[in-house]
Every structure is written in structure tokens, then in C-alpha cells.
Amino acid sequence: xxxxxxxxxxxxxxxxxxxxxxxxxxxxxxxxxxxxxxxxxxxxxxxxxxxxxxxxxxxxxxxxxxxxxxxxxxxxxxxxxxxxxxxxxxxxxxxxxxxxxxxxxxxxxxxxxxxxxxxxxxxxxxxxxxxxxxxxxxxxxxxxxxxxxxxxxxxxxxxxxxxxxxxxxxxxxxxxxxxxxxxxxxxxxxxxxxxxxxxxxxxxxxxxxxxxxxxxxxxxxxxxxxxxxxxxxxxxxxxxxxxxxxxxxxxxxxxxxxxxxxxxxxxxxxxxxxxxxxxxxxxxxxxxxxxxxxxxxxxxxxxxxxxxxxxxxxxxxxxxxxxxxxxxxxxxxxxxxxxxxxxxxxxxxxxxxxxxxxxxxxxxxxxxxxxxxxxxxxxxxxxxxxxxxxxxxxxxxxxxxxxxxxxxxxxxxxxxxxxxxxxxxxxxxxxxxxxxxxxxxxxxxxxxxxxxxxxxxxxxxxxxxxxxxxxxxxxxxxxxxxxxxxxxxxxxxxxxxxxxxxxxxxxxxxxxxxxxxxxxxxxxxxxxxxxxxxxxxxxxxxxxxxxxxxxxxxxxxxxxxxxxxxxxxxxxxxxxxxxxxxxxxxxxxxxxxxxxxxxxxxxxxxxxxxxxxxxxxxxxxxxxxxxxxxxxxxxxxxxxxxxxxxxxxxxxxxxxxxxxxxxxxxxxxxxx
Amino acid sequence: xxxxxxxxxxxxxxxxxxxxxxxxxxxxxxxxxxxxxxxxxxxxxxxxxxxxxxxxxxxxxxxxxxxxxxxxxxxxxxxxxxxxxxxxxxxxxxxxxxxxxxxxxxxxxxxxxxxxxxxxxxxxxxxxxxxxxxxxxxxxxxxxxxxxxxxxxxxxxxxxxxxxxxxxxxxxxxxxxxxxxxxxxxxxxxxxxxxxxxxxxxxxxxxxxxxxxxxxx
Numbered sequence: 028x029x030x031x032x033x034x035x036x037x038x039x040x041x042x043x044x045x046x047x048x049x050x051x052x053x054x055x056x057x058x059x060x061x062x063x064x065x066x067x068x069x070x071x072x073x074x075x076x077x078x079x080x081x082x083x084x085x086x087x088x089x090x091x092x093x094x095x096x097x098x099x100x101x102x103x104x105x106x107x108x109x110x111x112x113x114x115x116x117x118x119x120x121x122x123x124x125x126x127x128x129x130x131x132x133x134x135x136x137x138x139x140x141x142x143x144x145x146x147x148x149x150x151x152x153x154x155x156x157x158x159x160x161x162x163x164x165x166x167x168x169x170x171x172x173x174x175x176x177x178x179x180x181x182x183x184x185x186x187x188x189x190x191x192x193x194x195x196x197x198x199x200x201x202x203x204x205x206x207x208x209x210x211x212x213x214x215x216x217x218x219x220x221x222x223x224x225x226x227x228x229x230x231x232x233x234x235x236x237x238x239x240x241x242x243x244x245x246x247x248x249x250x251x252x253x254x255x256x257x258x259x260x261x262x263x264x265x266x267x268x269x270x271x272x273x274x275x276x277x278x279x280x281x282x283x284x285x286x287x288x289x290x291x292x293x294x295x296x297x298x299x300x301x302x303x304x305x306x307x308x309x310x311x312x313x314x315x316x317x318x319x320x321x322x323x324x325x326x327x328x329x330x331x332x333x334x335x336x337x338x339x340x341x342x343x344x345x346x347x348x349x350x351x352x353x354x355x356x357x358x359x360x361x362x363x364x365x366x367x368x369x370x371x372x373x374x375x376x377x378x379x380x381x382x383x384x385x386x387x388x389x390x391x392x393x394x395x396x397x398x399x400x401x402x403x404x405x406x407x408x409x410x411x412x413x414x415x416x417x418x419x420x421x422x423x424x425x426x427x428x429x430x431x432x433x434x435x436x437x438x439x440x441x442x443x444x445x446x447x448x449x450x451x452x453x454x455x456x457x458x459x460x461x462x463x464x465x466x467x468x469x470x471x472x473x474x475x476x477x478x479x480x481x482x483x484x485x486x487x488x489x490x491x492x493x494x495x496x497x498x499x500x501x502x503x504x505x506x507x508x509x510x511x512x513x514x515x516x517x518x519x520x521x522x523x524x525x526x527x528x529x530x531x532x533x534x535x536x537x538x539x540x541x542x543x544x545x546x547x548x549x550x551x552x553x554x555x556x557x558x559x560x561x562x563x564x565x566x567x568x569x570x571x572x573x574x575x576x577x578x579x580x581x582x583x584x585x586x587x588x589x590x591x592x593x594x595x596x597x598x599x600x601x602x603x604x605x606x607x608x609x610x611x612x613x614x615x616x617x618x619x620x621x622x623x624x625x626x627x628x629x630x631x632x633x634x635x636x637x638x639x640x641x642x643x644x645x646x647x648x649x650x651x652x653x654x655x656x657x658x659x660x661x662x663x664x665x666x667x668x669x670x671x672x673x674x675x676x677x678x679x680x681x682x683x684x685x686x687x688x689x690x691x692x693x694x695x696x697x698x699x
Numbered sequence: 700x701x702x703x704x705x706x707x708x709x710x711x712x713x714x715x716x717x718x719x720x721x722x723x724x725x726x727x728x729x730x731x732x733x734x735x736x737x738x739x740x741x742x743x744x745x746x747x748x749x750x751x752x753x754x755x756x757x758x759x760x761x762x763x764x765x766x767x768x769x770x771x772x773x774x775x776x777x778x779x780x781x782x783x784x785x786x787x788x789x790x791x792x793x794x795x796x797x798x799x800x801x802x803x804x805x806x807x808x809x810x811x812x813x814x815x816x817x818x819x820x821x822x823x824x825x826x827x828x829x830x831x832x833x834x835x836x837x838x839x840x841x842x843x844x845x846x847x848x849x850x851x852x853x854x855x856x857x858x859x860x861x862x863x864x865x866x867x868x869x870x871x872x873x874x875x876x877x878x879x880x881x882x883x884x885x886x887x888x889x890x891x892x893x894x895x896x897x898x899x900x901x902x903x904x905x906x907x908x909x910x911x912x913x914x915x916x
Contacts (some may be wrong), residue, residue: 028796043859049737060737093898115703124902124903124904124905125902127902127903128904131899133884134797155880192902193899193901194899198802198848198849198898198899200718200847200848200850200876201849201899201900201901202847204772204812204848204900204901205901205902206812206848206902207812207813209809210900215800221815221911304755327877328849328875328876328878329875329877329878332875341718355732364881365766366766367764367767367770368770369756371770372768389795391873392793392870392871393793393871393880394872394873394875394878395794395795395796395872395873395880395881396875396878396879397878399794399797406785410781410782410784411781412783413777413779413781414774414778414781417773417774417777418770418773418774421766421773421774422767422770422771424747424751424766425752425766425767425769425770426753426767427755428751428755428765428766428767429752429754429756429757429758429759429765429766430755430759430760430762431758432755434755436791442748446744446745446889449744450740450741450744453737453740453741454737456781457733457737457783460784460788461788461792461793462787462788462789462790462791462792462793463733464793465870465871466868466870467791467896468851468871468897469851469853469897470868470897486707530737534734535865536855536865536866536868538896538897539780540899540904541904541905542905543905544905546905546906546908548908549855549857549893549895549908551855551857551864551865551866551868551893552855552865552866554864555799555865573824581906586878675844
């Protein structure tokens with residue numbers, strides 16, 4: 028029949044109406060035989076064996092490491108503010124100009140590398156098992172990634188501690204020329220340690236990328252992404268789906284490609300951007316290490332500057348893209364509805380993939396030696412990234428609009444993050460314009476742009492995700508919801524205040540990276556003082572807001588481990604009602620046995636926040652039968668009927684899961 | 700293209716006569732206009748967020764995706780905005796090679812940690828001139844070069860009698876070793892102009908300050 032039809036089509040025997048009718052029939056036939064699952068979810072997916080205890084362990088270690096670096100790098104920033112804003116009006120400079128250079132270098136690297144890398148490693152390694160249902164390609168590589176990164180990055184910070192301070196993007200040849208002869212605060216040894224550390228850090232990136240690409244494309248997995256009948260499982264089809272390009276394909280082709288979940292697409296796009304830009308960056312680092320050994324360099328300064336920024340622009344997106352993927356994943360759950368169009372969810376990603384690297388030359392707009400074709404490319408790319416962001420934001424807004432949105436802590440952090448993304452984006456578009464950049468380059472407007480995007484965009488999204496996934500990856504119940512709220516409001520007020528003040532500083536022309544922006548030689552700079560003090564004040568607010576977070580995190584981690592309860596197959600179970608940060612799916616029809624037995628998603632503690640001073644969830648030994656006890660404060664959130672649960676060791680959950688699954692199936696067979 | 704360029708230029712100049720001071724010869728540029736656009740856009744965004752919050756307190760009974768159906772329209776609008784933004788600003792590229800105005804004065808600028816050296820060109824390596832004088836109205840081409848690391852040649856203007864207490868940045872260009880970058884500017888207001896390094900160049904970066912004078916004939 029098909030052959031005949033094709034022949035008819037080829038020779039034009041069929042009329043248009045007949046073709047359309049047959050196409051419709053075929054679509055109907057396909058849709059009946061091959062129901063297409065949406066790639067986005069309105070409920071947390073059921074527990075999956077793919078997210079193994081081993082993966083969870085290393086994901087949480089990576090994420091703990093990232094937030095440790097965040098706190099250290101943030102503290103360094105506070106000292107920079109005292110140098111600039113506190114001095115001399117309030118408390119006087121705490122450092123020297125040389126220390127300021129070190130702080131500048133350590134803060135930038137601490138946030139963009141020290142915080143972002145392990146966070147992105149952890150999050151990307153989480154989303155594949157969680158949302159794609161695939162065990163990581165090789166989870167034994169996670170400790171390798173962790174160790175390489177930790178060794179490399181702490182070598183970088185060590186070099187800075189010993190005096191290395193050319194700024195976080197170390198424009199050549201500053202790393203080898205720290206000052207006029209005899210005054211340089213650092214020498215070739217510190218530079219060598221720095222470049223060595225950066226090379227090791229980037230090797231961890233390559234190992235990570237290997238794991239991610241393996242997880243995305245390997246044929247070893249027996250799942251719908253490899254074996255769905257009648258679907259196209261060629262590498263090109265999988266690659267297109269993994270970057271969201273299927274959204275641009277004609278319907279007939281698109282329907283034969285299995286879409287990847289948005290969180291996975293985001294992880295793929297960010298990893299691809301990083302890996303594409305790694306070779307030039309590693310060349311640069313190799314050159315740096317070579318010159319540090321008193322050998323002649325092989326890159327000229329303009330090429331070196333290109334090689335820095337071609338990697339350092341995607342770095343900015345390394346954690347941000349996976350977090351945008353988490354917006355697309357979690358916001359439908361909070362909104363309790365799916366996107367109007369799955370296609371619009373995927374449309375931005377190919378654009379973000381190309382522009383993530385392609386915008387880099389906007390960091391060189393003020394280099395007239397840079398070929399104009401690159402400047403023009405990057406200006407257009409900067410506008411395109413605005414378009415891609417505009418699409419994403421609109422898609423998310425349209426989903427939330429008039430939905431029964433659950434404004435839990437994660438949702439609040441996401442809202443703040445999207446606001447930072449948009450406002451920072453306005454400044455980004457402004458600065459991504461060559462003609463305007465001449466007034467804005469290297470002023471506080473740039474600082475404002477990336478603090479709106481990072482401090483108020485990436486970081487809140489990361490906190491939101493941390494509050495969401497910690498119970499799952501660490502089997503811990505958050506110590507206090509109130510502390511989380513204080514953390515949110517403090518970070519938001521301080522963060523937006525700080526970035527907003529930076530914008531004011533930028534609009535009055537204050538240069539960035541100055542130990543002392545106010546100079547007696549420049550009479551007009553005296554007016555900068557009130558703004559610098561205001562920035563100092565907001566920085567204190569941001570810092571203070573992290574104290575409840577640290578306390579909450581420590582108490583949470585020191586608190587009792589939640590043994591994942593397995594609800595025995597009795598008819599009466601706790602029916603979850605959507606509650607702030609409750610990890611239970613609002614849909615009680617999901618298999619609660621499976622969810623809860625795994626200690627993942629739904630199995631995370633019945634309530635993610637326990638009231639202070641009380642412990643919910645008994646910590647009895649393995650395989651004992653206990654009643655689930657809920658704290659007083661939790662009662663309104665759950666209609667507790669009767670729950671009987673088994674407390675289990677994490678490691679034995681796989682066995683129990685299969686047992687429970689068998690029992691469930693038997694029950695279904697009986698009832699059927 | 701010529702007509703498009705002129706129309707675009709007229710549009711911006713009509714909105715703010717000083718918005719593109721470079722090459723237009725007006726030294727009165729400030730960022731007020733952009734500041735207002737940014738503030739307005741931010742305010743609109745915040746209103747949007749408040750409306751979004753309100754909407755979730757008044758949910759639809761039936762899910763109609765009321766807003767989502769306008770996504771394609773939205774994309775068309777932002778694409779048009781970005782194209783207009785790009786096209787209207789292209790005539791004001793900050794690169795001397797993009798413009799037909801020929802300079803009648805050339806100044807060589809050499810930078811090194813942590814000082815500036817200005818001298819009349821062509822005289823690479825010639826002695827620095829302190830408080831070099833440039834005649835009002837000259838179209839000046841600055842050739843900038845670094846003897847060691849990357850610096851940023853930023854020029855600020857400040858009039859003690861003006862209401863602008865903060866001065867303003869007029870133009871800048873990166874100063875890179877082994878390359879000669881350039882920037883062109885026509886000064887139309889006499890007075891002292893201040894040079895400040897705008898690229899982090901080491902521990903003494905913040906002290907890298909100099910000045911020159913523009914004098915009426």
C-alpha cells in the first residue's frame with residue numbers, strides 16, 4: 028500500500044485532498060499505535076532505578092563543593108566592597124591594591140569556575156537519570172570528575188593566595204608581567220601553578236562531557252530513546268533531539284524523532300558549548316604554562332584574548348542553561364499544567380547553542396584590531412540571544428498565567444531568577460551593541476549586567492533547585508522553612524539592590540576593577556562615594572542573608588537521615604495535598620508505592636521541611652514496621668488517613684522495589 | 700542604505716541630540732536616555748511580574764492557554780525591535796575605519812604600567828608631552844599602543860560649572876601590546892579632559908590617570 032502510494036505521489040496521480048486524507052489516516056494510525064508522551068511533565072516522575080545511591084552520593088558531593096566555593100568567593104567579594112565602598116568613609120580599606128587584584132581574581136574564578144563547574148556537573152549528572160530515566164553512562168567517573176576539579180581549582184586558588192592577581196580572565200601578557208620591573212607581586216611559579224590548575228580543571232570538564240555525551244547517545248540503553256518502534260533512532264536524529272532542533276523540523280520528520288526532556292536538552296547544550304570552546308582555551312592555558320617556564324609563547328595577544336573569551340562566555344552559561352532546563356521541568360509541576368506547545372519549549376535551545384559561543388566577540392568590541400566581521404557576528408548573536416531568552420520567558424510566563432500556581436520556596440526563587448534574567452538581559456542587549464558599548468565597556472554597567480544575570484539570575488535558580496532536590500539526593504529533610512524564606516527575601520533584596528546600584532554607578536561612568544574608583548586627580552569622582560557605600564550596604568545584606576542558609580544547611584545535613592518509607596500495599600495511604608516544597612506529586616494516582624519505596628522524588632520525606640525541634644520520620648532500623656509520624660505543623664498539608672510504612676536502608680531499596688513492584692502487579696492482576 | 704542610515708540617525712538625534720556624541724562633534728553625551736529606557740523596561744517587567752502573581756490568584760477554571768496563543772506574535776515583535784535597534788545604531792560604529800570623516804590631527808598614545816604618554820604623531824618613541832594641547836574643532840585620531848600589558852584608553856569630560864556632578868565618559872579603546880588600535884573624536888568644548896585606564900593592568904591600575912587640554916584658537 029505504501030509503495031503504491033509513493034508511486035502515485037511520485038507521478039502525481041493523487042489529488043491534493045486524497046493526499047491530505049491519507050496523511051490524516053496515517054497520523055491517526057500512528058497516534059493510536061505509538062502514543063507520544065510529552066517530554067515535559069506536570070508531576071514529578073516516579074522513582075527510577077537510574078538515579079542510583081552512588082550517583083546521588085556524588086551529585087550531592089559536587090553540589091556541596093559548589094556551595095562551599097560560593098560562600099568563600101562571596102566572602103571575598105565582601106572584602107572588595109569594603110575596599111571600594113567602605114574606604115575611606117566607613118571603615119577604611121582592609122586590603123592593599125595588590126590584595127584587591129587577588130580578590131578580584133579569586134572572586135571571579137571562585138564564582139564562575141569554583142561554584143558553577145561543580146554545580147553544573149552535579150545538576151547535569153542528576154537530570155539524565157531523573158528525567159530521562161537513564162543511568163549515567165559511567166557513574167564511576169563522577170569521583171574522577173570531582174577529584175580532578177577539586178585538585179585543579181584549589182591549585183588555582185592557591186596560586187592566587189600566593190599573589191597571582193591578573194583578574195579572572197587574565198588578559199595576556201598580564202600573567203607574566205604583574206608590574207614594572209622588580210615590583211611584580213607574582214612570578215612565573217605562581218603563574219605556572221595557576222595555568223596547571225586551570226588545565227586540570229578543564230580536564231575534569233572533558234571527562235564530564237564524555238559522561239554526558241555517553242548518557243545522551245549511547246546505544247547501550249534499552250529505552251524509548253533507542254528502541255521505540257517506528258521512530259528514527261539514527262545518531263543525527265538523536266543529536267537533533269538532544270539540542271532541541273526537532274522543533275524546527277517539518278511535522279512529518281519531527282514526529283519520528285523522540286524528543287528529549289528539556290532538562291536534558293539544556294544539559295546537552297551547555298556541555299556542547301563548553302566542549303566546543305575548550306580546545307582554544309586549553310591551547311591558551313598551554314601557552315600560559317609554557318611561557319611561565321620561560322619559553323617563548325606561541326599565541327599573539329589578540330588571538331589569546333579571543334581564546335579567553337570564546338571559552339569564558341559559555342562559562343557564564345554553564346550552570347545557567349541547565350537551570351533554565353529546570354525552569355521548564357519544575358514550573359509545569361508548580362503550575363499543574365503542561366505547555367501549550369512542546370515545540371516552543373525546544374525552539375530556544377538551538378539558538379542558545381549557537382549564540383552561547385557566537386556572542387564572545389562582544390567582549391572585544393573596543394579592540395579596533397579585531398576583524399569587523401567578528402564584531403558584527405557577535406552583535407547579531409547578542410541580539411539573537413535576547414530573542415531566545417524572550418521566547419523562553421514568554422513560554423514560561425504564558426504557562427504560569429492564570430494557572431493554580433504553587434508559590435513554594437523553589438517557585439519564589441525561580442521568579443526572582445527570571446526577573447534577574449530579564450533585567451540583566453536589558454543591559455546585556457545594550458552592551459551587546461557595538462555603538463553603545465563605547466560608553467559602557469569596562470564600566471560598572473557590565474558589572475551590573477552580570478550581577479543581575481548571575482547573582483540575581485543563576486544563583487537564585489540554583490538555590491531553588493537546591494531546596495527542591497536536596498531531600499532527594501541527600502535523604503535529608505530541610506531543617507527549617509522559615510530560614511529558607513529569610514534566605515530568599517534577604518538574597519533577593521540585597522541582590523537586586525546591589526546589581527541596581529551597580530547600574531547607577533555604570534550610568535555615571537564609574538570604571539570597574541578599580542581599587543579606588545575615587546581619585547583626587549579626578550575631581551568629578553568624589554560624587555561616586557554615596558553609590559559605593561550603597562553598594563557596600565546591599566553587599567552586607569546579601570552576605571547576611573546567607574547566614575540563615577548556611578545554618579539551615581548545616582542543621583539539615585546534621586539532622587537524621589530520612590529512611591525512605593515503603594508504604595505497604597494496604598488500601599489506606601497518606602494522600603498528599605500540594606504544599607510548599609512538598610515533593611509529593613499532586614496526582615495521587617501515581618504509584619505511591621514505587622515513588623516512596625525508592626527514596627527519590629516522591630519518596631523524599633513526606634514533608635520537605637520539618638518544624639524546628641521536631642523530628643518527623645522515625646529512624647528505626649532496617650526492615651522494621653513503623654507508623655509514619657508527622658509533625659504538628661505538617662498536619663494541615665496532609666490529609667492523614669492511615670499509613671503503614673517500612674523503614675529501609677538506602678542500599679536495599681532496589682531489592683525492595685522489585686518486590687513491591689511485583690506485589691503491585693499481582694494486586695493489579697487480581698483486581699483486573 | 701544611505702537613506703536608511705540617515706533616517707536612523709535622525710530618529711536617534713530627535714530623541715536625544717547628544718546620544719551619539721562621537722563624530723557628531725558634540726561633547727555633551729550622557730547616558731540619560733539609555734538610563735530612562737532601562738528604568739522603563741525594568742518597571743514594565745516588574746508590573747508584568749505583579750500581574751503574573753495576580754493572575755495565579757485568579758486561575759482559570761478551564762485551561763485555555765490564554766497567553767500562549769500569542770507566542771508567535773511576541774516573537775515577531777521582539778525580532779522587529781532587535782532589528783531596528785541594530786540597524787539604527789550601526790551608523791555610529793566606534794571604529795574610525797567605518798566613517799568618512801578624515802582626521803586633521805593625530806596623537807600617539809603609549810601606555811605602560813602605570814602611566815600614559817601622549818605625543819604628536821608621527822613620532823613613536825618621541826618624548827611625552829605633559830598636558831598636550833589640542834585645538835578646538837580638530838578631528839583627532841588617537842593611535843594607541845601598549846609597551847607591556849593590555850590597558851584601556853578612556854577619556855572623561857567634566858565641566859566644573861555643569862550640573863553633571865559625575866563627569867561623563869566620552870569614548871574609549873583597548874590598548875594592546877603589538878597592536879595599534881585607534882579612536883577618532885572631534886572636540887567641540889574647550890577644557891580639561893581626563894584619561895583613565897579602563898582595563899585592569901595590575902596593582903597600580905587605579906593610579907593610571909592623565910589629562911590633556913582642548914583650547915580655543
